[in-house]
Amino acid sequence: MAHWSPQDLPRLDNRCAIVTGANSGLGYYTARALAAAGAEVILACRNAERGEAARAKLAAELPQARLQLQTLDLADLDSVAAFAQSIAAEREAIDILCNNAGVMALPLRRTAQGFEMQIGTNHLGHFALTGRLLPLLNAAPAGRIVNTASLAHRMTRGMDLDDLNWKHKRYARWDAYGKSKLANLLFTFELERRLRSHGQTAIAVAAHPGYAATHLQAAGPEMSGSRLSLLAMNAANAIFAQSAEQGAEPQIYAAAMPEVRGGDYWGPDGLRELRGHPRRVRGRRAAYDTDVSARLWDVSESLTGVAYLG
Numbered sequence: 001m002a003h004w005s006p007q008d009l010p011r012l013d014n015r016c017a018i019v020t021g022a023n024s025g026l027g028y029y030t031a032r033a034l035a036a037a038g039a040e041v042i043l044a045c046r047n048a049e050r051g052e053a054a055r056a057k058l059a060a061e062l063p064q065a066r067l068q069l070q071t072l073d074l075a076d077l078d079s080v081a082a083f084a085q086s087i088a089a090e091r092e093a094i095d096i097l098c099n100n101a102g103v104m105a106l107p108l109r110r111t112a113q114g115f116e117m118q119i120g121t122n123h124l125g126h127f128a129l130t131g132r133l134l135p136l137l138n139a140a141p142a143g144r145i146v147n148t149a150s151l152a153h154r155m156t157r158g159m160d161l162d163d164l165n166w167k168h169k170r171y172a173r174w175d176a177y178g179k180s181k182l183a184n185l186l187f188t189f190e191l192e193r194r195l196r197s198h199g200q201t202a203i204a205v206a207a208h209p210g211y212a213a214t215h216l217q218a219a220g221p222e223m224s225g226s227r228l229s230l231l232a233m234n235a236a237n238a239i240f241a242q243s244a245e246q247g248a249e250p251q252i253y254a255a256a257m258p259e260v261r262g263g264d265y266w267g268p269d270g271l272r273e274l275r276g277h278p279r280r281v282r283g284r285r286a287a288y289d290t291d292v293s294a295r296l297w298d299v300s301e302s303l304t305g306v307a308y309l310g
């Protein structure tokens with residue numbers, strides 16, 4: 001049987017999608033697939049030059065594509081608010097929000113509001129963005145929020161909700177990444193529960209790419225100036241990783257295939273979910289802990305100042 005590919009997407013001609021981090025890696029291929037299927041795609045990128053380079057490349061590959069570039073820095077809640085405001089000023093509905101952007105295993109850095117950079121970008125920025133765009137997502141006939149998680153959500157012992165921002169313990173970059181990705185799943189499932197209990201129409205789903213060669217693996221070593229780690233990451237990518245294009249498949253599937261249900265989690269079907277084509281997967285048990293997800297929601301609201309579905 002032929003494997004699913006983004007060419008099997010239904011037509012998305014009247015839809016509008018936002019993809020965060022659309023200038024690189026999985027986000028680029030997600031934007032490309034949605035645009036190729038006819039959706040208007042808003043490329044939400046933190047760096048205007050890199051965003052414009054991606055927009056121009058996409059436009060050259062897909063001359064019919066409807067693309068718009070807009071600046072969004074998830075590590076600054078003022079930028080998140082300004083982005084959402086300008087979207088709301090221009091349109092009445094958003095069909096698909098791909099919360100894709102992310103950073104991995106950075107040395108300790110802080111966002112504009114002082115959050116640890118990984119939880120701040122990967123979770124808190126997207127939590128605030130989703131809350132601000134929710135009225136538009138609910139105004140679409142079948143709005144969808146897709147959060148990009150990771151196998152790395154299994155790498156941590158669990159959330160530390162009393163110290164989400166690593167102020168009171170020694171920083172551990174990989175554990176911080178694992179926690180931010182566990183937060184992506186807890187947020188997805190809690191959001192889905194709240195959407196249903198509030199009788200809203202949008203659904204929330206998660207996806208992960210397995211292991212895909214992107215710039216993600218280089219960002220940490222580049223920032224800490226470790227040439228050895230950079231070489232090791234590049235070698236591991238060359239040997240073990242699938243392409244960014246294939247890694248994007250589960251989130252493309254989750255964003256637009258009709259059989260996707262709220263609360264689903266999609267990942268690759270190969271050995272240990274490291275590579276392959278989209279299928280439904282399960283997170284570890286801690287990702288479905290409703291007590292932790294409800295408390296994470298409260299902490300996220302109070303840190304970001306964006307409260308919704310309460």
Ligand SMILES: NC(=O)c1ccc[n+]([C@@H]2O[C@H](COP(=O)([O-])OP(=O)(O)OC[C@H]3O[C@@H](n4cnc5c(N)ncnc54)[C@H](OP(=O)(O)O)[C@@H]3O)[C@@H](O)[C@H]2O)c1
Nearest residue numbers: 021024025026046073074075101102150211212214215216
């Ligand atoms: N690659 C994998 O094997 C893998 C595995 C599991 C999960 N993931 C997840 O997949 C997602 C996409 O990562 P990728 O692998 O495609 O990596 P990537 O090539 O490094 O792309 C990450 C994107 O996020 C953007 N970004 C980072 N910080 C941002 C901020 N503060 N505001 C707005 N955008 C920001 C980056 O922008 P710049 O280009 O300006 O830096 C870039 O566009 C991430 O959530 C990651 O955790 C990836």
